[in-house]
Amino acid sequence: MATLNLLQAVNDALFTEMRRDERVVVFGEDVARAGGVFRTTDGLLKEFGEARVFDTPLAESGIIGIGVGMALYGLRPVAEIQFLDFIYPGFDQIVNEAAKMRYRSGGQFTCPMVIRAPYGGGIRGGHYHSQSTEAYFAHTSGLKVVIPSTPADAKGLLAASIRDPDPVIFLEPKHLYRSARGEVPEGEHVEPLGRARLVRRGEHVTLVAWGAMVPVCERSAEEAATEGVQVEVLDLRSLVPLDVDALLASVARTGRLVVVHEAARTAGFGAEVSALVAERAIEYLEAPIYRVTGYDTPFPFALENDYLPTPARVLDAVRQAVRY
Amino acid sequence: MVRVLDERGELDPASPPAPPDSELRYFYLWMLTVRTIDGRMMHLQRQGRIAFYGPITGQEATVVGSVAALGPQDWVFPALREYPAALMRGMPLSHLVHQCYGTALDVVRGRQMPCHYSSPAAHYVAMSSCIGTQVPHAVGAAMAARIRGEDTVAMAYMGDGATSEPDVHAALNFAGVYRAPVVLFCQNNGWAITVPVERQTAASRLVERAEAYGMPGVRVDGNDVLAVHRVTLQAVERARSGGGPTFIEAVTYRMLGHTTSDDPSRYRDPAEVEAWRGRDPLLRMRRFLEARGLWGDEEEAALLARVQAALNAAIEAAEAAPRPPLESLFDDVYAEPTPELERQLAEARGAGSREGAHG
Ligand SMILES: Cc1ncc(C[n+]2csc(CCOP(=O)(O)OP(=O)(O)O)c2C)c(N)n1
Ligand SMILES: [Mg+2]
Numbered sequence A: 001m002a003t004l005n006l007l008q009a010v011n012d013a014l015f016t017e018m019r020r021d022e023r024v025v026v027f028g029e030d031v032a033r034a035g036g037v038f039r040t041t042d043g044l045l046k047e048f049g050e051a052r053v054f055d056t057p058l059a060e061s062g063i064i065g066i067g068v069g070m071a072l073y074g075l076r077p078v079a080e081i082q083f084l085d086f087i088y089p090g091f092d093q094i095v096n097e098a099a100k101m102r103y104r105s106g107g108q109f110t111c112p113m114v115i116r117a118p119y120g121g122g123i124r125g126g127h128y129h130s131q132s133t134e135a136y137f138a139h140t141s142g143l144k145v146v147i148p149s150t151p152a153d154a155k156g157l158l159a160a161s162i163r164d165p166d167p168v169i170f171l172e173p174k175h176l177y178r179s180a181r182g183e184v185p186e187g188e189h190v191e192p193l194g195r196a197r198l199v200r201r202g203e204h205v206t207l208v209a210w211g212a213m214v215p216v217c218e219r220s221a222e223e224a225a226t227e228g229v230q231v232e233v234l235d236l237r238s239l240v241p242l243d244v245d246a247l248l249a250s251v252a253r254t255g256r257l258v259v260v261h262e263a264a265r266t267a268g269f270g271a272e273v274s275a276l277v278a279e280r281a282i283e284y285l286e287a288p289i290y291r292v293t294g295y296d297t298p299f300p301f302a303l304e305n306d307y308l309p310t311p312a313r314v315l316d317a318v319r320q321a322v323r324y
Numbered sequence B: 001m002v003r004v005l006d007e008r009g010e011l012d013p014a015s016p017p018a019p020p021d022s023e024l025r026y027f028y029l030w031m032l033t034v035r036t037i038d039g040r041m042m043h044l045q046r047q048g049r050i051a052f053y054g055p056i057t058g059q060e061a062t063v064v065g066s067v068a069a070l071g072p073q074d075w076v077f078p079a080l081r082e083y084p085a086a087l088m089r090g091m092p093l094s095h096l097v098h099q100c101y102g103t104a105l106d107v108v109r110g111r112q113m114p115c116h117y118s119s120p121a122a123h124y125v126a127m128s129s130c131i132g133t134q135v136p137h138a139v140g141a142a143m144a145a146r147i148r149g150e151d152t153v154a155m156a157y158m159g160d161g162a163t164s165e166p167d168v169h170a171a172l173n174f175a176g177v178y179r180a181p182v183v184l185f186c187q188n189n190g191w192a193i194t195v196p197v198e199r200q201t202a203a204s205r206l207v208e209r210a211e212a213y214g215m216p217g218v219r220v221d222g223n224d225v226l227a228v229h230r231v232t233l234q235a236v237e238r239a240r241s242g243g244g245p246t247f248i249e250a251v252t253y254r255m256l257g258h259t260t261s262d263d264p265s266r267y268r269d270p271a272e273v274e275a276w277r278g279r280d281p282l283l284r285m286r287r288f289l290e291a292r293g294l295w296g297d298e299e300e301a302a303l304l305a306r307v308q309a310a311l312n313a314a315i316e317a318a319e320a321a322p323r324p325p326l327e328s329l330f331d332d333v334y335a336e337p338t339p340e341l342e343r344q345l346a347e348a349r350g351a352g353s354r355e356g357a358h359g
Helices: A006-020 A044-048 A060-072 A088-104 A134-138 A151-163 A213-226 A244-254 A269-284 A311-323 B021-046 B060-067 B083-088 B093-101 B134-147 B166-178 B208-212 B225-240 B270-277 B281-291 B297-320 B339-350
Strands: A002-005 A024-028 A053-055 A076-080 A114-119 A144-146 A168-173 A181-184 A197-200 A205-209 A231-235 A238-240 A257-264 A290-294 B075-077 B154-159 B182-188 B217-221 B246-251
Touching (some): A002 A006, A006 A024, A044 A053, A060 A076, A134 A168, A144 A151, A151 A181, A205 A213, A290 A311, B021 B297, B060 B083, B075 B134, B093 B297, B208 B217, B225 B281
Parallel strands (some): A076 A114, A144 A168, A257 A290, B075 B154
Antiparallel strands (some): A197 A231
């Protein structure tokens, strides 16, 4: 075990998987010579050379489009989009091409690629360096959507994403790049996709979150404990495939659900989580389902901390659920 | 490459006569103003007083020379490095400073990162961080002006990196097909963050795009304000008189980091930076003006003092200003807030959010 931050864990996963499988190639804007604007790809060029690690022109549709072609031809492309906010010139290639290749060819052609992108707020980045739009991707059949919240998961889930036979949108909570630190297994480490992580056990309320909202929920849970409320925190880790069993089992234990995400509330992934619980576990619910989310506004600059769910806002919802 | 002033500040004898003295001074005054603003704002960022800054140091001549070629009715669609257009066309310095601080007095209400200005009075359209997206907007605005029978010209700025984006290809193509009254102005500063321009295109020069899209193209020394001004003036006149679009590649250099988040020493050869230091656009113009007796140490000191005093006042006001009210988070999403937004505002007012806002 080594103690790494989340950024280093991503880097470690890329090194490990590139050493293990020479089909893995890494490319994007500023990834090679500079090692990425956040340094997640630092050192890869030196070890693996320009054929496998390269800087691209400034064009996301090109980055994702060539990734699809490389995947078709047998490579394991890992494309970096510098910020999730800038993925949209490549949206067509994701939604209509990568996501549908297997289906539209009757399984004859596939697209095993990973698109990595830092996402989320907390870095004073305003509209265009802060958004959490995981729901767009989760809404597209054929894509997997994976979001780690710890260094160990960043490594294990990225490795699993690279080895996965289908296209994966791998979202990295940039707010946690340096602040999340933890033990990370050395060498190969694979964390299967589609399994939630029980962060903390508690009997009164289930908090469901992913990415940078997981530590926010943990802080609320600690605070709630001082008030005698035992909060269970479930980190979904992948939205697609979703660990519905873990979600339902937790709600069955606690009888109360609060879903927390950074994204705007309307049609956010919290709506899906809520609907699943309402459909399949309503008999366990002792309170309404609560959502603590970003508001239905663009992501702001000066009022970022009002927009983002805070431990205090989450705690409000926990108290409401308990008092209901 | 079109050039009028050489690096020693001497006029090419073959070139047409220089603009009038007042205009020459105007160019230099703005270049020096902008460099001073950049220096001060960079310093504020390093002190942690503003969150971010994107300097244009080294590129003053491309912006000032090209903006000066526009008429008051014309519209500017900027990228990151064209804020002088807003100031030269009337946006007060205080707006710039309030924007960088994101205060309640910021006209865009603290919603955007620093350097994302917006000024309808200056016909300077609110900037997006998304590279290249403004270029088709400029083409559309130019087409709209023609549809409305007005002689407005739209000016689209973009970086060298931006020329790789599909939006920019579409914009150039539409501009050519519709012969839109637009100037497509590329500031080729050699770099797109850490990626050199050679990685953006295998063509030897960006200006070759022009021919591919069926429009005139011109490559100009971007550190020569007189040359930039001259070629832009020609392009604007062509557009205004129904002659269609022009693509301009201004060859310049980003002297500092991409933004305050970047350390260029990690990926640039110091010799390259030094070579460009010798081509400083201000130095060149200053020499030219001095030789003609149009500028001297006294004027320089007076201008610097004036700009610093204006900055001091604006910074003091911004630092004393409150942050935007919570309500401003919910305004302007739509013309009329949806019922759900109103409900969310009420929720936000009551939430732990306000107490948690700083913790
Ligand atoms: C669509 C999009 N992709 C990526 C980015 C990240 N990014 C910001 S500036 C930049 C480089 C821009 O280079 P260039 O167009 O040459 O302009 P310059 O910064 O040199 O003025 C990149 C890649 C972005 N803002 N938007
Ligand atoms: Mg550039």
